[in-house]
Amino acid sequence: MKKYGVNELRQMFLDFFESKGHLVMNSFSLVPQNDNSLLLINAGMAPLKPYFTGAEIPPRTRVATCQKCIRTGDIENVGKTARHGTFFEMLGNFSFGDYFKHEAIAWSWEFLTKVVGLDENRLYPSVYEEDDEAFDIWNKEIGVPADRIFRFGKEDNFWEHGAGPCGPCSEIYYDRGEKYGCGKPGCTVGCDCDRYMEVWNNVFTQFENDGEGHYETLKQKNIDTGMGLERLAVVVQDVDSIFDVDTLCALRNKVCEVAGKTYGVNHEDDVSIRLITDHMRSATFLISDGVMPTNEGRGYVLRRLIRRAARHGRLLGIEGPFLEKLSETVIEGSKDGYPELEEKKTFILNVLHNEESQFNKTIDQGLKILADLEAEMKEAGKSVLGGSDAFRLYDTYGFPIDLTKEILEEKGYTIDEDGFKEEMEVQRKRARESRAVSNYMGADATVYDEIDRNITTEFDGYDKLEAASKVTVLTTETEIVDSLMEGQKGTIFVEKTPFYATMGGQEGDTGVITTANGVFRVEDTIKLRGGKYGHVGVMESGMISGGEEVTLKVDEQERKDTCKNHSATHLLQKALKTVLGAHVEQKGSLVNPTRLRFDFAHFQAMTPEEIAETEALVNKEIQAALPVTTQIMGIEEAKKTGAMALFGEKYGDEVRVVSMGDFSVELCGGTHVANTANITLFKIVSEAGVAAGVRRIEALTGNNVIEYYRQMEENLHTIAKTLKTSPAEITEKITHLQKEVKELQSENESLKSKMAQDSLGNVMDQVVEVKGVKVLASAVDGVDMNGLRDLGDQLKEKLGEGVVVLASAKDGKVSLLVMATQGAMDKGAHAGNLIKAAAAIVGGGGGGRPNMAQAGGKNPDKIPEAIAKVAELVEGQLK
Numbered sequence: 001m002k003k004y005g006v007n008e009l010r011q012m013f014l015d016f017f018e019s020k021g022h023l024v025m026n027s028f029s030l031v032p033q034n035d036n037s038l039l040l041i042n043a044g045m046a047p048l049k050p051y052f053t054g055a056e057i058p059p060r061t062r063v064a065t066c067q068k069c070i071r072t073g074d075i076e077n078v079g080k081t082a083r084h085g086t087f088f089e090m091l092g093n094f095s096f097g098d099y100f101k102h103e104a105i106a107w108s109w110e111f112l113t114k115v116v117g118l119d120e121n122r123l124y125p126s127v128y129e130e131d132d133e134a135f136d137i138w139n140k141e142i143g144v145p146a147d148r149i150f151r152f153g154k155e156d157n158f159w160e161h162g163a164g165p166c167g168p169c170s171e172i173y174y175d176r177g178e179k180y181g182c183g184k185p186g187c188t189v190g191c192d193c194d195r196y197m198e199v200w201n202n203v204f205t206q207f208e209n210d211g212e213g214h215y216e217t218l219k220q221k222n223i224d225t226g227m228g229l230e231r232l233a234v235v236v237q238d239v240d241s242i243f244d245v246d247t248l249c250a251l252r253n254k255v256c257e258v259a260g261k262t263y264g265v266n267h268e269d270d271v272s273i274r275l276i277t278d279h280m281r282s283a284t285f286l287i288s289d290g291v292m293p294t295n296e297g298r299g300y301v302l303r304r305l306i307r308r309a310a311r312h313g314r315l316l317g318i319e320g321p322f323l324e325k326l327s328e329t330v331i332e333g334s335k336d337g338y339p340e341l342e343e344k345k346t347f348i349l350n351v352l353h354n355e356e357s358q359f360n361k362t363i364d365q366g367l368k369i370l371a372d373l374e375a376e377m378k379e380a381g382k383s384v385l386g387g388s389d390a391f392r393l394y395d396t397y398g399f400p401i402d403l404t405k406e407i408l409e410e411k412g413y414t415i416d417e418d419g420f421k422e423e424m425e426v427q428r429k430r431a432r433e434s435r436a437v438s439n440y441m442g443a444d445a446t447v448y449d450e451i452d453r454n455i456t457t458e459f460d461g462y463d464k465l466e467a468a469s470k471v472t473v474l475t476t477e478t479e480i481v482d483s484l485m486e487g488q489k490g491t492i493f494v495e496k497t498p499f500y501a502t503m504g505g506q507e508g509d510t511g512v513i514t515t516a517n518g519v520f521r522v523e524d525t526i527k528l529r530g531g532k533y534g535h536v537g538v539m540e541s542g543m544i545s546g547g548e549e550v551t552l553k554v555d556e557q558e559r560k561d562t563c564k565n566h567s568a569t570h571l572l573q574k575a576l577k578t579v580l581g582a583h584v585e586q587k588g589s590l591v592n593p594t595r596l597r598f599d600f601a602h603f604q605a606m607t608p609e610e611i612a613e614t615e616a617l618v619n620k621e622i623q624a625a626l627p628v629t630t631q632i633m634g635i636e637e638a639k640k641t642g643a644m645a646l647f648g649e650k651y652g653d654e655v656r657v658v659s660m661g662d663f664s665v666e667l668c669g670g671t672h673v674a675n676t677a678n679i680t681l682f683k684i685v686s687e688a689g690v691a692a693g694v695r696r697i698e699a700l701t702g703n704n705v706i707e708y709y710r711q712m713e714e715n716l717h718t719i720a721k722t723l724k725t726s727p728a729e730i731t732e733k734i735t736h737l738q739k740e741v742k743e744l745q746s747e748n749e750s751l752k753s754k755m756a757q758d759s760l761g762n763v764m765d766q767v768v769e770v771k772g773v774k775v776l777a778s779a780v781d782g783v784d785m786n787g788l789r790d791l792g793d794q795l796k797e798k799l800g801e802g803v804v805v806l807a808s809a810k811d812g813k814v815s816l817l818v819m820a821t822q823g824a825m826d827k828g829a830h831a832g833n834l835i836k837a838a839a840a841i842v843g844g845g846g847g848g849r850p851n852m853a854q855a856g857g858k859n860p861d862k863i864p865e866a867i868a869k870v871a872e873l874v875e876g877q878l879k
Contacts, residue, residue, distance in 0.1 A: 001117040003237045006247045007336045009116070010066050010089065010229055016111050017064035017093045020103075025059075027067045027089075027338065029289045031298065034529065039298050040070045040286075044092035045203075045224045051096050052165055052205065052222050054453055056530045061098035066091050066229065066337065068285055072301055079275030079312070082241030083194075086305065087282040089229035089337075097220035101170075104202045104223045105137050108172060112200065116236060122175040124189045124196065126150040128157040128168030134204070138170070150189050159203045163211030165218065172200040174235045199235055200227045243274050247333040252277045254329040259316040272312035279309040280323065284330040287348045288340050290587065292601070293355045294691050295395075303692075306355045311363065311399075321360070323352045343645075347601060350583045354603045354693050366397030370407060377413060387419015394420075395427070447475050448528050451493070457533035461498030461509070462630070462671060465554040469494040471546050475534075483545035484520065491534040492520060492544065498554050499535060501527035505589035506566055506670040511554040518542030559671065561593035564679045564701040567628060567660065567672045568618065569598050571682070572697065573644065574664040575617040576600055579610055586644075587694050591670075595700055602695045606687050618682045625677035626661030633657055643667050681705040753790055764798060770871050771878040773824050774802030777870035779863050783808040785854060788817040796821060803829050805838065805870045807863045814842045814857030816866070825850050828879045837873050841866040 028047035044067040050056035160166030181195035205222040207215040233245040293303035393399040473493040502508040508525030588599040801823035818831040831853040839855035846855020
C-alpha cells in the first residue's frame, strides 16, 4: 500500500466522490453562518444543516466536502496524549434525499480498498444493533463475513443531537496490527487501545426525534458521512499518531528546530511540542477565517490557543517571538487545500505577532500578581491559593490553571481547584444564558421558518428603483397570513424586487409598496435563507392580499446617499492599505443613508497625519471622477484581477466585481454610485479601537459633510458668543483665559498654604521624644491631602530628625499623613505600618512606604484619639 500524504488523500477522496456524481464544495468558514448553537464549525455536516432540514434547497442532491473543524472540549488533554487535537479536517459525502445505505456503504468500501488500497481483511464494519438492513448489505452485498461485523448499541452507533433529524450509524475500523495493541486477550474492535482505529462513519439520517424520544421516519432520508483526514493518514502512513503524519510532522519538526529540542526524548518536552503543533494549526486557520483574539466567544478560543502555545514555548526555553515562524510552516503545508492561507498570510502573521507580543507583556504582569499573592499567603500562613484568585489569573492574564499550579507547587503551595471550577461554571452559565433561543438549525426561531423553502425572490434593483411584482407570502410578526390590514406590522414577500436587503454591511432599502387599495411603508428589507427578500414594515392604509400585483418603490434619496457611503468604503479600504500597509483587512462595515462605519485590522491608533493623508487620498479619487463599473465573473477569474474578498464571506461560483477606475477592485454585491464624483465629499469624523487589533473609522459623504461643517460653524459662533469675542479671535481669547486661570490657581494655593499654617499655629511645643526619636502629632482643620503634604514637608524640615503625623477633617472625611526621616527609620520607624494602625482608629485604611504614607477615614470625631495614640504606636516600632 502506497503511503499517500495528507494533501493527496484529500484530493483522492474529493475526486472519487466527484466521479460518483457529487458536487465538490470548498470548505466553509470555521465561523458558523446563521447558527447560534455553535461557536465554531465542529463537524463536516454542521454548515450543511439547512440542506438536511429542508430549510434550503441544496445546489445538488449529492455533495462532497473536506471541512476544516475545531473542537476544544478536550483542550486540557492536548499535548498530554498523542490522540487529542483541536483542529482536524473532516472528509464527507452527503446525500439529501438521493442515495441511501446501499450506495453509501458500497462507496466507502470501494474508496478504502480500491482507491486507497487498504487490505480488506483488516477492515471491520460496525452497525447499530437493530439495523439488520445495514448488516445484510455488509454481509450479503459487500461480502464481509458475519463474524467480522460488530453490532453496537445506541451510545456508539446511533447519531442524534436533541430534537431533529437522527439515525443509525455504520462505522469502519482498521486493524493496525499487534504493535499498536494492548496485548490483552480478547482485544478486538471497540477496545480502548490504538490497534483498531475507526476511520469512517456512515450516518443514515432516517428518523425525526421530537425531543421526547419519539421517532418518526423521514420522507427525505439523508446520508451524512464523516471521516477524519488525519486519522486516515495515520492508517495509510502506518505511523503512531496524528502528530506523525506528513504535514503535522513537518510542523512538529519546526517546533523542535525553533526550541532546539528532539522529539521523543523527554516526556514534558513532548507534551509542549505536541500542544504547540496542534494549537498553531488551529490559530492559523481561525485567523485565516477572520477570527481575532478577544476576551469572549470564538475570539477567546483563539486567544487561549495562542497564549497556551506561547506559554509552552517558554517552558521549552524558546526566547523571543516564535509563533510566526511556525504559522509559515502551517501555511506552506496546507495552502494546496486551503488557498486562503496563502492569500491572508501577511495578515495572519501580523495578528500572531501582535498577540504574542501582548502576551509576553501580560505574562510578566501575571507573574508579578502571582508573586504578590504568594507573599500574601506566606504572611497569612496559608498554603492554598483561593479559586477566585486562580480564576482572575486565568481570565485576565491568560494563565491556564496548570501554569499557576505548576509555579505554586515549586514553592510548596496548592490551589483551591473546586473554587476555580465554580468560577469557571459561573462564566460558562453566563455564556449559555446569553445564547439566543434557537431552532434545530441553531438560528433564531421566527415566523419565517414556516415559509415554503421553494419560494424565492429575484433582486433587480441595481439599475432601477421601481418595479411591479406579485405578492407570494405575507406574514405578521407571529404568523403567515392571507392579507395585511391597516395598522398591522408585517413582512411582504414578492417574486421580484428593486429593494436591496441588508447584507455585506449595507443596510436594507426603505420605501413603499402600493396597490389600488393599500399602502405599505417598508422600514427595512431583509434577506432570508433560500434567497427570500422580506420587506418589513407597517400597513399605512387599506390592505394588501396574497397573489396581488403590487408596485414597489425604493426611497430614491436614501438609496443615493447609501450608494455614496458604500462606494466611499471601497475607496477608504484602498486608501488605508496605501497609507498604513497591505496588512489592513476589512473586519466589518455599516453603510446607511446618513454615515459609514468601517472596521479594519490595524494594531495601533492612526496618527492625525495618517488620518489626514487617508482622507485626502479618498477625496482625490472622488475628484478624479473615476467610472464605477461592475462585472459578473468566476471566483478564480475575479481573484486574478486582484479583487479584494471579505473575511468570512461564502462566495458562489460567480461573483460581482466592482471597480473604481484602476484604484479599487473589490468583490461586492452592494449598490454603488455610477462615478466617484457623485460622492462629492468625504470626511473622517472619528478613529478609535473597538477590539484587539481592530480599529474603527466613522465618516460622512456628500450633503452630510456639508451639514457636519454647518453644525461645526454654528458651534464655533456659540463658543465665540460665550467668550464675548469673534470666531477669528477665539484662540487668542482662550490663551489669555488659560494664563489668567494659572495665575489664580497659584494665588489660591498660596492662600490655602497660609491658611493651613495659621490653622496649625505654633505646634513645635507639641513635640515629644520617644526612645530618643522626636514625634510630632497634630490635628488641623479643613485641609486636603495636598495641603497636609506641604505642611508635613515644612514641619519635617523644622523637626530635623523624627516622625511627623498630621490629621485633618474636611467635608466629613478624614485625611491622615505620616512622614519619617532617615534617622527615625534607622531606629525602626515605618510610616506605612504606623498609618495602618492610626487609620483603623478613624474608621479607614491606607498604607505606603517607610518614609511616607497617607490614608483616609470616615470618623472625624476619632481624630483626637488617633493623635493621642501616635506616641505609643511609634514606641512599639522602635528598636
